[in-house]
Amino acid sequence: MVSSRRVAAAAAAAPVAVAAWHILPAASWLPAVRALLLPTLDGRGSPDHVALTFDDGPDARSTPYFLRELDRLGVRATFFLQGAAVLRHRGLVRSMAAEGHELAVHCWEHKPPWLPRPVADREDLARAAAAVHSTGGARPRWYRPPYGVLTATRWRAARRAGLCPVLWTAWGRDWEPGADTGGVLAQLGGRLGGGATVLLHDSDRNSAPGSWRVTLSALPHLLARCRDAGWRVGPLAEHGLTEGG
Known part of the structure; x- marks a missing residue:
């Protein structure tokens, strides 16, 4: 009887343990947690540099506007791409790579x-990493999960997949209505500073x-603020992150 109860208790506890194992690392979503324990995941790099990153593309309706504006501003960035969208917009992705932007993986x-x-x-x-690699021509280094x-x-x-996870130091909450x-x-502005990784869309x-x-519309103001502070702005490849962190 005792043995049966123990087996039943263990069986009941197993799904809870699996769920806890699965979700516990998601505590890294909290800025205070990752800033203290996981500086690479927080996107902390060289103190004289700010990494500019974008999520959710490529999007044929909007990404070309960002490419033109970044070219006008003389800045290159890291784009975290959705694999399924990469296959729909291969020409756009090739243009992004040809213009010197870094391509990373967001999701399928x-x-x-x-x-x-x-x-x-x-x-x-x-398959998302393979799509970015085959289309953009370079093996991606970075991964940022949906919703962070x-x-x-x-x-x-x-x-x-050989990817280094990185979230962000400062975000603009630009997705909100x-x-x-x-x-x-x-x-x-709350967490923007030298060494920060910026998340936009x-x-x-x-x-x-x-x-x-x-x-x-916020991009030129952000770039001006960074340059006035003496911070270089560019992709994660130039940010000085330790990939194994």
Whole structure:
């Protein structure tokens, strides 16, 4: 009887243990946690440099505007791409690479992270990395998960694909309904500084409709602020991150 009860208790506890193992690394979403324990994941790099990054592209409706504006401003950035969108817009992705931007991996498609999907996460991330590599011509180095939620299965899938996870130091919350240029800059200002990694979006695919226009309008102001402070701005490849961190 005792043995049966113990088996039943263990069987009941197993799903809880699996869920806890899966979701515990997602605590790294909290800026205070990763700033203290995981500076690479927080995007902390060279103190004289700011890494400029964009999520959710490529998007044929909006990404070309960002490419033109970044070229006008004389800046290159890192774009975290969705693999399925890469295959739909191969020409655009090739243009991004040809113009000197760094291509990284965001996901295959933007899916919620809460349920353990070890096989699906591994397969999705591997084919997203392959799509970026085959289209852009360079093997991607960086991975940022959708919603910034780095579960255990996503973390293991990234390492298996040879990718280094990195989140952000400062974000503009540019995806929100009602966001405006001043609000995006104010949100960034809280944690913006030398060594920071900035998160913005070049697509409204997973954001409020038209929000990318707000992001685009904020770019010259952000660049001016960084340059006035003496910080160089560029992609993660130039940011001095330790990939094994």
